[in-house]
Amino acid sequence: MTYTLRSALVPVEDGYATVDVQIEVDRIAAIGPDLPLVGTAIEAENKLLLPGFVNGHTHSPQFWQRGLIPQLPLELWLADVFDTSPTEAEKTYLGALGTAIHTLLSGGTCIMDHLYLIAGQELESVAAAARAYKEVGIRAFIAPLIQDLPFVAGYPEGVKTLPHQPYPQSTEDVLAIMEAIVAQFHAPDDGIHIAVGPTGFHRCSDALFEGLRDLSDRRNLCRHTHLLETRSQKILAQERFGGSAVRHLQQLGFLDHRTSLAHSIWLDDADIDILAETKSTVVHNALSNLRLGSGIAPVLKYLQAGVNVAFGCDGFASNDGQDMLEAIKIGSILHNVTDPDYQHWITPHKAVEMAAIGGFTGVNLADQVGSLTVGKQADLVLYDLKNLSLLPRTDPIKLLVLGRPHAAVESVWVRGRQVISGGTLQTVDTAQFSQTIFNDGTGYPTPHYKTIHQVEAHYRRVMGLSE
Amino acid sequence: MTYTLRSALVPVEDGYATVDVQIEVDRIAAIGPDLPLVGTAIEAENKLLLPGFVNGHTHSPQFWQRGLIPQLPLELWLADVFDTSPTEAEKTYLGALGTAIHTLLSGGTCIMDHLYLIAGQELESVAAAARAYKEVGIRAFIAPLIQDLPFVAGYPEGVKTLPHQPYPQSTEDVLAIMEAIVAQFHAPDDGIHIAVGPTGFHRCSDALFEGLRDLSDRRNLCRHTHLLETRSQKILAQERFGGSAVRHLQQLGFLDHRTSLAHSIWLDDADIDILAETKSTVVHNALSNLRLGSGIAPVLKYLQAGVNVAFGCDGFASNDGQDMLEAIKIGSILHNVTDPDYQHWITPHKAVEMAAIGGFTGVNLADQVGSLTVGKQADLVLYDLKNLSLLPRTDPIKLLVLGRPHAAVESVWVRGRQVISGGTLQTVDTAQFSQTIFNDGTGYPTPHYKTIHQVEAHYRRVMGLSE
Numbered sequence: 055m056t057y058t059l060r061s062a063l064v065p066v067e068d069g070y071a072t073v074d075v076q077i078e079v080d081r082i083a084a085i086g087p088d089l090p091l092v093g094t095a096i097e098a099e100n101k102l103l104l105p106g107f108v109n110g111h112t113h114s115p116q117f118w119q120r121g122l123i124p125q126l127p128l129e130l131w132l133a134d135v136f137d138t139s140p141t142e143a144e145k146t147y148l149g150a151l152g153t154a155i156h157t158l159l160s161g162g163t164c165i166m167d168h169l170y171l172i173a174g175q176e177l178e179s180v181a182a183a184a185r186a187y188k189e190v191g192i193r194a195f196i197a198p199l200i201q202d203l204p205f206v207a208g209y210p211e212g213v214k215t216l217p218h219q220p221y222p223q224s225t226e227d228v229l230a231i232m233e234a235i236v237a238q239f240h241a242p243d244d245g246i247h248i249a250v251g252p253t254g255f256h257r258c259s260d261a262l263f264e265g266l267r268d269l270s271d272r273r274n275l276c277r278h279t280h281l282l283e284t285r286s287q288k289i290l291a292q293e294r295f296g297g298s299a300v301r302h303l304q305q306l307g308f309l310d311h312r313t314s315l316a317h318s319i320w321l322d323d324a325d326i327d328i329l330a331e332t333k334s335t336v337v338h339n340a341l342s343n344l345r346l347g348s349g350i351a352p353v354l355k356y357l358q359a360g361v362n363v364a365f366g367c368d369g370f371a372s373n374d375g376q377d378m379l380e381a382i383k384i385g386s387i388l389h390n391v392t393d394p395d396y397q398h399w400i401t402p403h404k405a406v407e408m409a410a411i412g413g414f415t416g417v418n419l420a421d422q423v424g425s426l427t428v429g430k431q432a433d434l435v436l437y438d439l440k441n442l443s444l445l446p447r448t449d450p451i452k453l454l455v456l457g458r459p460h461a462a463v464e465s466v467w468v469r470g471r472q473v474i475s476g477g478t479l480q481t482v483d484t485a486q487f488s489q490t491i492f493n494d495g496t497g498y499p500t501p502h503y504k505t506i507h508q509v510e511a512h513y514r515r516v517m518g519l520s521e
Numbered sequence: 522m523t524y525t526l527r528s529a530l531v532p533v534e535d536g537y538a539t540v541d542v543q544i545e546v547d548r549i550a551a552i553g554p555d556l557p558l559v560g561t562a563i564e565a566e567n568k569l570l571l572p573g574f575v576n577g578h579t580h581s582p583q584f585w586q587r588g589l590i591p592q593l594p595l596e597l598w599l600a601d602v603f604d605t606s607p608t609e610a611e612k613t614y615l616g617a618l619g620t621a622i623h624t625l626l627s628g629g630t631c632i633m634d635h636l637y638l639i640a641g642q643e644l645e646s647v648a649a650a651a652r653a654y655k656e657v658g659i660r661a662f663i664a665p666l667i668q669d670l671p672f673v674a675g676y677p678e679g680v681k682t683l684p685h686q687p688y689p690q691s692t693e694d695v696l697a698i699m700e701a702i703v704a705q706f707h708a709p710d711d712g713i714h715i716a717v718g719p720t721g722f723h724r725c726s727d728a729l730f731e732g733l734r735d736l737s738d739r740r741n742l743c744r745h746t747h748l749l750e751t752r753s754q755k756i757l758a759q760e761r762f763g764g765s766a767v768r769h770l771q772q773l774g775f776l777d778h779r780t781s782l783a784h785s786i787w788l789d790d791a792d793i794d795i796l797a798e799t800k801s802t803v804v805h806n807a808l809s810n811l812r813l814g815s816g817i818a819p820v821l822k823y824l825q826a827g828v829n830v831a832f833g834c835d836g837f838a839s840n841d842g843q844d845m846l847e848a849i850k851i852g853s854i855l856h857n858v859t860d861p862d863y864q865h866w867i868t869p870h871k872a873v874e875m876a877a878i879g880g881f882t883g884v885n886l887a888d889q890v891g892s893l894t895v896g897k898q899a900d901l902v903l904y905d906l907k908n909l910s911l912l913p914r915t916d917p918i919k920l921l922v923l924g925r926p927h928a929a930v931e932s933v934w935v936r937g938r939q940v941i942s943g944g945t946l947q948t949v950d951t952a953q954f955s956q957t958i959f960n961d962g963t964g965y966p967t968p969h970y971k972t973i974h975q976v977e978a979h980y981r982r983v984m985g986l987s988e
Contacts, residue, residue, distance in 0.1 A: 121913075121915035121916045345923065375910075376925070380847075445619075445959055446587065446959075447962025452589070491913050498917060517861060
C-alpha cells in the first residue's frame with residue numbers, strides 16, 4: 055500500500071514543523087512540505103507523528119497473570135508466577151495477542167518477547183506467539199526464555215539449600231530446541247525475529263551462554279537476557295563468580311551491540327564501563343522494578359557513560375499494565391530523584407528518542423527503522439492532538455510523555471502496513487478479543503500458591519529481613 | 522433521585538461479594554444481596570463498586586500549563602509557572618472544569634483545589650472555580666492559595682539576595698480577602714467547601730498562619746498547606762526557625778485533624794511523630810515529586826507511625842496528568858524500593874482505602890463519606906470489569922491499582938447524583954469542552970520565561986550544583 059500523510063506535526067531541531075510524509079510499500083519515501091499525493095491520503099492535521107516505540111522487554115504469557123500476584127520481591131514473586139503460568143499453547147497465543155494489542159495502542163510497533171515456553175511444547179509455544187504477532191501486525195522479536203539450571207539455582211546460598219532436582223533438560227537438549235526454533239521461525243522479512251534469550255546467569259550455565267553466543271553469531275541473532283535485577287542476584291554473582299556478573303558475561307563473549315539486558319539495576323561503575331565498551335543496550339523497566347521493589351536502575355549514569363538505554367514494560371505479572379507511554383513517563387521522571395542536577399534529567403524529547411531509536415538500536419535495527427528518515431521502514435504512529443488528554447496546546451511531546459494520554463493513538467503503521475486507524479485496531483477485533491478473555495475466567499478465584507512456602511523463610515533470613 | 526445498583530462486585534474481608542446497593546437522595550440506604558428494586562435500576566453485574574477517591578492536592582489553573590514547563594526542580598519550575606499563569610477568571614473556570622473532568626474520569630469524586638488566585642480578582646477566581654465544580658458535579662474543597670511574603674522569600678539565603686519588593690498585600694488584607702471568600706462561597710450543603718490554604722511556611726508569616734488558624738477554628742474549616750517539598754525548603758526552615766518547620770507549625774497551632782499537608786518529603790522521625798500526634802494528614806503526590814525531583818516522601822514510615830496518608834495528583838504543571846488511578850499506582854509501588862521488607866509494602870487494597878477513606882479523613886469528612894457504608898453519602902464509582910484493561914479476571918482491585926486502566930470508569934455518583942453514566946460525563950459535554958480548549962490555542966508556541974534567569978545561577982550555587 056501507498057499512503058500520503060498530510061500536514062502531520064513532527065519534532066524538529068528547534069520545535070515542531072508541519073510536513074507531508076509519503077509511505078511506499080514498507081518504507082518512508084519522502085518527508086517535506088506540500089508533497090504530491092501518492093496512494094491513499096491520510097489527513098494528519100493536528101496530529102503528532104513519531105516513530106514507533108520498542109517495548110524492549112516483556113513476557114507475553116504473563117498476560118494471564120495481570121492483577122494476580124501479590125506484592126512480593128522478585129525471588130518470591132517468581133515462585134508464584136511459576137505456580138500459575140498457563141500451560142496451553144492457545145493461552146500463549148492469546149497472551150501474545152493481548153500484549154501486542156496493548157503495546158500498539160500505546161505507541162509501540164515492536165516488541166521483545168522474552169517468551170516463556172511450555173515444557174514439552176517449546177516449538178508450539180513459539181508458533182503460537184509468532185502466529186499472534188503476524189495476525190495483529192506488530193514487529194516482534196521472540197527470545198525463548200531458556201535455562202539449564204533448576205529454579206532454586208537462582209537463589210543465593212542459604213536459600214537454595216532446598217531439596218531440588220537437576221533441570222530436566224541438558225544444556226545440549228536446550229540448545230537443540232533453540233536450533234529448531236531458529237530454523238523454523240526466524241523470518242525477519244516477515245517481521246518475526248528469533249533472538250537468543252537465556253533467562254540470566256542465575257539459572258544458566260556458562261556452556262549455555264556460550265552455545266547461544268555461537269548460535270547468535272552463526273545466524274546474526276539478537277541476544278537478550280535478564281541482568282542483575284535484584285540485590286539477591288548480586289549476592290549470587292559474588293558467590294558464583296567471585297565478582298561481577300557483567301565481567302563474567304563479557305568474558306563469555308555474550309555482550310555485544312546485539313545484546314539487550316533487561317533491568318541492569320545492581321551494576322557498579324566498572325560494570326557500566328563494560329556495557330559502554332561492548333555497546334550493549336540496557337532495557338529499563340521502571341514500573342516492574344518498582345512493583346517488585348528491585349531498585350532504581352542507574353539510568354542517568356548509563357546515559358552519561360554513553361550506554362544505549364531503551365524502555366520496556368516487562369510482563370503483565372510485574373507491571374500489570376503494558377502501556378509504553380506509562381513505561382516511558384515513569385522510566386524517565388523516576389531518575390529525577392536520583393540526581394539533584396536537573397541538567398542531567400531525561401527530557402521528554404530525549405525519552406521518545408530512547409523509546410524509538412534507542413529501542414531499535416537494542417534489537418540491532420537502528421539502521422532500518424526507529425526515526426523519521428527517508429528510506430527507513432515505516433513504523434509510524436499518529437497521536438491525536440485534539441484528544442482531551444493532550445490538551446491544551448502547549449508542547450505535544452511533553453504532553454505525551456509527562457501527561458497520562460488516554461486513547462491518544464490515532465493511527466499506526468508497522469513496516470508500512472496500517473494496523474490502527476481512527477484509534478481502532480484493524481487487524482484484530484478488540485471487542486471480540488476482550489469477550490474471549492472474559493469468557494475464559496470463572497469469576498475471581500483466589501489462586502493457590504505452593505512454591506513460595508518452600509522458599510520464603512530462607513529468603514527472609516538470607517536477605518536480613520526479620521523472621 | 523433513587524437508584525438500585527444490582528449485582529455489583531464489592532471488596533469484603535476475604536475477597537469479593539456480589540451485592541445490591543440502594544441510593545436514596547444523597548445517601549447509601551442499603552447494601553446486601555437481592556434487595557428490592559427502588560427507583561432506577563442500574564445493572565452493575567461485572568462491575569466493581571468502590572467509594573470515590575479524593576484528589577487530595579491539586580492546583581486547577583495549572584490545567585493551562587500541562588505540557589508546558591521544562592524539567593526543573595520546584596524552585597526554578599515555580600518561576601516558570603508564575604511567568605505563565607493565566608490571568609483571566611474564565612481560564613480559572615475552564616481549568617477547574619478540566620481538572621474535575623480528569624479526576625472524575627479516573628475515580629475521584631472529591632478534589633482539594635489549592636487554588637491560585639488572580640491578583641485583584643481573588644473573589645472572581647474562587648467564584649469561577651466554584652461555578653465549575655457545581656456544574657460538573659464534583660465535591661470540592663477550594664483552598665485559596667495565599668501568602669504574605671514575596672516570591673523570593675521562599676528561597677534560602679544566597680538565592681534570595683535578589684532585588685525584591687515586599688508582598689503587595691498586607692497580612693490583614695490577605696486575611697480580609699479570606700474572610701470574604703468564606704462568607705460568600707463556603708457552602709458544604711452544596712458540596713463546595715472553603716479551606717484555609719497558606720501556600721507554606723516559606724512564603725507565609727506566622728501572623729498569617731495564626732489568622733488562618735483562627736478563621737479555621739471559628740468556621741470549622743479544613744486547613745491545607747505545602748510542607749517541606751524540597752531540600753531547599755528544609756534549608757530555609759533551618760535558617761528561619763533554627764530547626765523543624767513541623768515543630769514550628771505545631772507551635773503555631775496549625776496542625777490538627779483538619780489539616781492536610783501536601784508533599785511532606787523532608788521530614789525526620791521527630792517530625793513524623795508530630796504529624797501522628799496532631800492527627801494531621803499527609804497528601805502524597807508521587808508523580809509531581811518525581812517530575813520535580815523533589816524526593817520520595819517517607820510514606821511507609823508515615824503508615825507505620827499511624828499518620829493518615831492520602832493521594833493527590835498535584836497541579837497539571839508538575840504532573841501533566843490528573844489521573845487518580847495513576848497517582849495511586851505510582852504513589853504506592855514507588856515505596857517498594859525504599860524498604861526491602863515487602864511485608865511493609867502498600868497493597869492495592871490498602872491503596873484504595875488510602876485514596877478513599879484516607880482522602881476523606883484528610884478533609885474531615887470520614888464520618889460522612891469515603892466507604893461503602895449504609896448511611897454514608899453516596900460518592901460511588903463503578904468500574905467496568907469487561908474493559909480490556911481490566912482483564913483477565915484475576916483480582917479486580919489489583920487490576921485497577923497495578924494496571925493501567927483506560928476508560929474503565931463506567932458510572933460515578935457524587936452525593937447521590939449520577940455524573941458519569943456509560944463512561945460518559947452527564948453534566949458537561951466533554952467533546953465540546955475539548956474543542957473549546959483546542960480553539961484557545963494558536964499552535965505550539967515557545968513560551969518566554971524571564972524570572973528563572975534572575976534565580977538560576979544563585980540556586981545552583983546554594984544547592985551545590987556545578988556552575
